Amino acid sequence: MKRTLRTAVVTAGALVAALGLPAGTAHADTTPRIDLRVLVVSDGGPSTDAIAAELAAAGTPYTLIDLTRPGRTVIDAGFLADTVDGRPRARFQAVVLPDDNPFPAGSAEMAALAAYERAYDIPQVDAYTYARPEAGLQYPLPGGYAGSLDGKEAQVTAAGRAGPFGYLDGAVPFEDNDPAVGESYAYLSKPAAGADFTPYVEAPIPGQSAKGTLVGEYRHDGRRELVVTFVYNRYQQQFRLLARGIVEWMTGGVHLGAARNYFSVHVDDVFAADDRWNSTLDCTPGDVDCADPNATPDPIRMTAADVDHAVAWQHDKDFTLDFAYNGAGSVDHRQDHDGADALADRLIARRGEFRWINHTYSHPFLGCVQDTTVVPWKCATDADGSTRWTSRAEISDEIATNRVWGHGAGLPLHDDELVTGEHSGTKVLPQQPEDNPNLALALDDNDIAWLGSDNSREPAQRRVGPATTVPRYPMNVFYNAGRAAEQVDEYNWIYTSRAQGGSGICEDNPQTTTCLPAPLDPATGYAAHIVPLETRIALGHVLSNDPKPHFIHQSNLAEDRIAYPVLDGVLDGYRALFAEDTPLLNPRMRDIGAELRRRAAWQAALRGGEVTAYRIGTAVTVDAPDGLAVTATLPAGTTLAGAAFGEAYAGAVSGWTPATGTPLAFTLPPSATVPAADDTDGPAPATGPAPRTRVPAGVTDPVGHSADG
Known part of the structure; x- marks a missing residue:
């Protein structure tokens, strides 16, 4: 299939017809307004919740619809799009779904989403889906793999490095914190025959020299999907490494909020x-x-x-x-x-x-x-x-x-x-x-x-x-340890049961502390257990935009x-x-304090509905209360009032700028186009619901996250 690039300029007539808007809503300027907000549709699983947590931490606005909640909002054309001052408006710049189709067969909601995505070039993230032809992939079995990736190492492909995951050196290691607990599950397979599918992250298929896809982009019938075939929670390192790229892919690198990695x-x-x-x-x-x-x-x-x-x-x-x-x-x-x-x-x-x-x-x-x-x-x-x-x-x-x-x-x-x-x-x-x-x-x-x-x-x-x-x-x-043996001795006292000679503190506080299965060896316990655990905890903070x-x-x-x-x-x-x-x-x-204080004010303004932001072509407008520090991530070369905006980080520019009482007008560089799927074949027939996917207990209950021992 032919791949094309185009800006998000769709004729108003086509939008009116595609979305069922009232006649006469066409505007002289045919470029639609795309609001800078993400729609997250959750089934209560850890993967969609992880993406929502990433958006929240960065200060990127999103609307959550919980499919398990009675009386929830129904997704239809009127919910997804309308007109503002006669201009067609897409109310969401991206859609996150639990899988490639979480709705029942023949769902009007899935049909509305597909039509919306096609009409406005809105990307869709399949947070964790089964590998199948409907998602652009072969079935994982036979020929691929379905199972744990604990302790394995995936790799960002050349396309991923040139695209949304260019901030990574290449390796994406999967955690294995407890050999007794399954902490990952994945479907590895190759692109389906004839599919316009670009792998971004791959892992070796066990027993084969070939690699299978874990994250990739599927373009079809006028739509784009980021297909993710492994499950994760918000704390796991493999997700933390890829979270930035998932957000940048779905937003085209244009969104409110920012994420950086800190360690002091x-x-x-x-x-x-x-x-x-x-x-x-x-x-x-x-x-x-x-x-x-x-x-x-x-x-x-x-x-x-x-x-x-x-x-x-x-x-x-x-x-x-x-x-x-x-x-x-x-x-x-x-x-x-x-x-x-x-x-x-x-x-x-x-x-x-x-x-x-x-x-x-x-x-x-x-x-x-x-x-x-x-x-x-x-x-x-x-x-x-x-x-x-x-x-x-x-x-x-x-x-x-x-x-x-x-x-x-x-x-x-x-x-x-x-x-x-x-x-x-x-x-x-x-x-x-x-x-x-x-x-x-x-x-x-x-x-x-x-x-x-x-x-x-x-x-x-x-x-x-x-x-x-x-x-x-x-x-x-510990403050009272200058030698490794002292650290291990005190660690054993805190983190072992009374029956094993410890204080029992871990037994008395199971919500916050995990008991060791056995006391650590004084000679090896520090290097073998404490150092890796404390490194993982601290690195987890680093990778969480904290x-x-x-x-x-x-x-x-x-x-x-x-x-x-x-x-x-x-x-x-x-x-x-x-x-x-x-x-x-x-x-x-003092700089950390100022950053945290700005974030708190920004989050409060988002919760209060005080910030409006949208994109029309290469123009981004942000309307916020006077004096509020506004944060955004935009493509390199973006200007604000004629001056370069932000600081370079992870292939984009991001930063804070004060609102002045009038809307902020950012100008994106001419290269900031929206890649669109090839729709020369016309809309594809509706697909059935995605099969249920496996979620190990170690994913829903993150191993070692809440325990400092």
Whole structure:
């Protein structure tokens, strides 16, 4: 079949006839308006939900129709298209279906969708479908494959690299996190005879030298479909790698919202020391919950050699760490060592190699006054029963003194950033269910705009007085471990059952923690289990368009330097998967906070129906409230008011621009045409419903996602 390229210009008369619009709706300008919104039709399965989650995270508007919901909206010509000011309008720029035809035989809804897609050149994504001739493929059996791809590696084809998946280097590895659980299922086959089908992602067919298609484009009877023949959920790496390309294919690279890949790492307690885990006591002497009166704290502190190693590592990885520092750590060390502090001397000499964040002067707990006579601790109270709080003056002094110390040492600071010790001052459940009321006042005293918070406790950004929180992901590389054996011992204590000698914490909290089947080997457990797991969790955040920083502690850069294998796994793993035009972004805390705040405002505007966007030919119009930061992804060469728009990323340009009270008018480059299917053969007869597809339990219940152990 002949393949053609054309812009989305269809005669008004043809549209009127195809869609059953009233006579007289033709407009002098025959170019239709295409609203920048995606229609997602879900059957409740994980694959359509994954695509919807990708759109939501990027800030790309979509309408969801749940086929399992009684009383749902019926899809017909009037729902899909109408006219605005006499111009034909397509209300959706793309359609996502659970498979190539999720409707009953003879469905009027499928017929309406097919007519709509044909009339307006609207692409359709088959989120997970059976390989069959109706989808442009041969049946998988015999000759192909139907089964698991756990641990296998697919590849982006040359056409995929030249098309929607050009941001990838080529490899698409499939996860295999638990050999006892099926985590994938796929149908591998070749294009059907005579089909206009272009494979974009392929995998070897087991037992053969040939490859079968996992993702490809099928052009037929005036329509285009992206056919996906493997199942996935929103967390799996194979989907996360391909999600951007699926969205770019369905939108033609023209859509609201943007997605990038981020990784920032905060190292807490720099200049200070962290108390070591005691493998005999199963606690950390010096901590409030380690009540043995004879226990002596054993400090872990970086050395000058550790600083040199960190600098060399950063240069090798082209990556910058954020050091959250406590000036009192150096002052105290000098007092105890006749004025000497080799670590501080080296850090200050090489201060320009790192970014720096105020972490308070002496790292005290800044919430309620802690009553440590009980385990766990509780908030101390006055005689009238009211909570005793750390005072405004104490909090302010900790912030200001550390700032003065940092400036005296020449640290390149941004004075509006702060991370309190243990994120204290903000609420800590269950003991302290509210913020210290003095915290907001002290933040105001010191002009703090960005306050670090613990994402495991508070994943949503919020205001604390004048400051906005920046949720940080805790990495499961423990603050009280400088050696791999210590990390494994504490890990076994937390993540094994009481019957196996552990604390039973994992048994008591099954919703958030998964117990290990057996304790890890102290000699091999860190490299064999903890490093791969923590790498996968962190890389999952990176691939999810999530800019939130991760945090570790200075102890993890000392002694065995146990943080580096995890960080290497994330950075090296990323660079092995992505092309050079899709770099890993490494923003500092205040920039992350601003990004999260813009996103929150944008999402609120979308939910409130305050944003309207559409495309007419090469003109894109976005109408949004005055002052709202608008985000979009558009082809390279797009202009706004005559100036180049956005920054280059993953083969497109994207960014934020403020609405000004009048609609924003973007001009796409002349090359931004819409590829259309060859319709010389006329419409094909209606096809029957797609066969049911297999969804293993490990896909609907993502293995290891919710567990940090």
